[in-house]
Amino acid sequence: MAVxxxxxxxxxxxxxxxxxxxxxxxxxxxxxxxxxVMAALAPxxxxxxxxxxxxxxxxxxxxxxxxxxSAYRAQGKRVGVLAVDPSSPFSGxxxxxxxxxxxxxxxxxxxxxRSMATRGHLGGLAWSAPQAIRVLxxxxxxxxxxxxxxxxxxxxxxxxxxxxxxxxxxPGMGDGIQAAxxxxxxxxxxxxxxxxxxxxxxxxVRELNHMLGLGESRGPGDWRPSxxxxxxxxxxxxxxxxxALEKHRAWMEERxxxxxRRLRRAATEVETIAxxxxxxxxxxxxxxxxxxxxxxxxxxxxxDPYAAAxxxxxxxxxx
Ligand SMILES: Nc1nc2c(ncn2[C@@H]2O[C@H](COP(=O)(O)OP(=O)(O)OP(=O)(O)O)[C@@H](O)[C@H]2O)c(=O)[nH]1
Numbered sequence: 001m002a003v004x005x006x007x008x009x010x011x012x013x014x015x016x017x018x019x020x021x022x023x024x025x026x027x028x029x030x031x032x033x034x035x036x037v038m039a040a041l042a043p044x045x046x047x048x049x050x051x052x053x054x055x056x057x058x059x060x061x062x063x064x065x066x067x068x069x070s071a072y073r074a075q076g077k078r079v080g081v082l083a084v085d086p087s088s089p090f091s092g093x094x095x096x097x098x099x100x101x102x103x104x105x106x107x108x109x110x111x112x113x114r115s116m117a118t119r120g121h122l123g124g125l126a127w128s129a130p131q132a133i134r135v136l137x138x139x140x141x142x143x144x145x146x147x148x149x150x151x152x153x154x155x156x157x158x159x160x161x162x163x164x165x166x167x168x169x170x171p172g173m174g175d176g177i178q179a180a181x182x183x184x185x186x187x188x189x190x191x192x193x194x195x196x197x198x199x200x201x202x203x204x205v206r207e208l209n210h211m212l213g214l215g216e217s218r219g220p221g222d223w224r225p226s227x228x229x230x231x232x233x234x235x236x237x238x239x240x241x242x243x244a245l246e247k248h249r250a251w252m253e254e255r256x257x258x259x260x261r262r263l264r265r266a267a268t269e270v271e272t273i274a275x276x277x278x279x280x281x282x283x284x285x286x287x288x289x290x291x292x293x294x295x296x297x298x299x300x301x302x303x304d305p306y307a308a309a310x311x312x313x314x315x316x317x318x319x
Contacts, residue, residue: 005033009040012139015078020112020139027131028116038131041138046262048080048137049249052162053147054184059170060194063232065147069105070235071242072143080136080144083115084129112136127276129161130269161265163258164189164248166241169208171200185211188225190244196229196237205229223251281316290315 003022011019026037051068055061065081072079105111116132129146136144146162167188191212193204205227212225226244230237252258282291294311297303 003033005036005040009037009044009138012135013044015109015140017109017112020135021114023135023139024114024116024132027128027135030128034131038134041134044138045134046137048133048141048144049245050133050137050144050146050161050163051245052165053145053168054165054187055168055170055192055194059168060230060232061147061168064168064192064194064230064238064241065145066105067230067232067235067238068145068241069111071238073105073108073110075242077142078110078140079112080133080139080141081111081113082129082132082136082144082146083113084146084148085115112139112141127272130265133161160268163252163261164245166190166192166245168192168194169204170195171198171204189223189248190241191225191227192237192241193227193229194232197231197234201229221255223248223257278313278316282312 003026008019008022012023023037023041025031026033031037053061053065062083065083069079069081105113114132114136116128133144133146165187167184167190169191171193191208193201193208195201208227212227226247228237228240228244230241232238249258252261291312294303294308298305298308
């Protein structure tokens with residue numbers, strides 16, 4: 001059933017949680033009304049500060065996110081939380097866990113918490129998360145925290161969608177080595193060593209410092225990532241994390257880096273939407289039959305793959 005998008009956007013901007021939830025559902029479900037939704041939201045976006053949080057399972061992401069929400073709420077800021085599970089086909093499931101851990105904030109009208117699953121989506125996370133962030137932004141969130149249950153690529157993807165990326169580690173999890181493997185040392189603007197009440201937190205900080213130094217591809221004017229120790233379950237160190245985030249944000253604003261990051265993000269977003277649309281149109285127009293016919297010619301040596309791809313693209317753009 002068609003929804004009154006203008007009304008929904010109006011209600012979301014007034015801070016009505018149900019309207020925000022409906023809009024995100026339209027995004028997630030790739031509704032035919034998505035274009036209308038995004039057009040209606042566009043004039044109201046661009047204010048939220050987007051923070052990405054990544055880290056291995058169990059490191060304390062949910063606990064840290066919840067503690068960050070409290071810290072920002074204490075400053076009177078409106079906060080959106082997007083918990084993204086790139087590996088789960090379910091929405092709202094894994095997520096039950098997150099919701100329970102987030103229950104402190106469930107009745108707070110200044111906080112929106114939403115889980116998203118992205119497997120099976122054409123374009124996946126790269127496509128859907130930015131649209132959901134736009135909804136939260138337009139709904140008046142000052143800060144949007146994007147938490148991912150991540151491995152490898154998806155973490156890097158989330159980081160590329162945030163203004164500031166926080167990487168969480170915990171002592172004794174062999175995380176330093178894991179981090180290096182996952183290429184995480186390139187994506188963090190702020191590193192948080194959580195569970196600092198456990199042995200080995202200082203060693204993890206030292207290891208991290210060392211590894212960040214080793215991979216020194218930064219120039220003299222570049223941001224030197226902050227490292228903060230926390231005990232998220234007790235809220236300890238969370239104020240320092242907020243300070244580190246604000247410092248990074250101020251640093252980016254002074255140098256125009258924030259604007260550059262957002263431009264790059266918007267460009268990627270447009271590209272992803274265009275490529276996804278192109279893929280869908282190829283499937284709609286030709287199905288596998290056309291592609292199959294081209295493949296046969298390639299295997300037979302009567303056509304090269306580039307010429308075949310040109311034919312496919314031309315078929316879509318000319319129609
Ligand atoms: N000792 C200690 N435990 C903590 C701390 N922070 C979180 N925990 C506990 O660690 C466990 C995992 O925390 P979560 O916040 O669920 O971790 P997560 O990274 O979101 O985990 P996934 O949902 O599996 O990705 C929970 O039992 C928390 O209570 C901390 O600072 N110290």
